[in-house]
Amino acid sequence: MTMAASPNMRASDGDRDRVASVLREHYAQGRLTGEEFDERLDQLYTSKTYGELATLTSDLPDVDLQGLSNALARPSERGGRPDRGRASDGALRHIWAVWAVTSAINWVVWLIVGVADGLDFTYPWPLWVMGPWGAMLLLATLAASLGKKRNP
Incomplete structure (x- = not known):
């Protein structure tokens, strides 16, 4: 991303x-992992200058922000809603992985x-821990899946 200022x-x-x-666009295209995306967002909202913002995207190819904002603003011209499926799939996989690791630790x-207690x-x-959280994740996953089927 180039900054004019x-x-x-x-x-x-x-x-x-x-x-x-x-x-978000680079994350959806697979250029950033979930962890990298989260780190950059954390840095983004603490950035104060254009220079700090530019460092967050300096290793990524330029994205046409005007074209991106136009495509998101007029989804009907593209034949439906914006394609968020890939990003939401990645986010769901990330959340499921966190659930699995947390469950394993527990x-x-x-x-x-149990061993220490004889x-x-x-x-x-x-x-x-894992039951209610897993149930909510399952519902979110099913809702996302149904949403994709209704709005391909």
């Missing part, structure tokens, strides 16, 4: 929003406590 000039909220759009803690594995409390 001096790198030391203060950026506006609108400038940060445009850079966030560029980062089971390991449960196992260690092999007493009476109450599987990790189910209270």
Whole structure:
């Protein structure tokens, strides 16, 4: 992304929003991982100058912000809604991975406590962590899947 102003000039909220759009587009295209995308968004909203904003996209190819904003503003001309499926799929996979790692950690803690307590594995409390969270994720995944089928 190229900035027309001096790198030391203060950026506006609108400038940060445009850079966030560029980062979302690169994430959707697979140029950024979920972790890189999250890190750059964190840095984005603490950036104060155009120079700080430019460093967030300096290793990425330029994106036509005017074309991007026009495509998002007029989805009917493109034959439907904007294609957010790939980004939402990546986000869901990321959230499921976090759920799986958290669940595994809880089971390991449960196992260690059970072994330390003389092999007493009476109450599987990790189910209270993974059950409701997993159910909500399952509903979100099903809703996203149904949304794609209705609006291809």
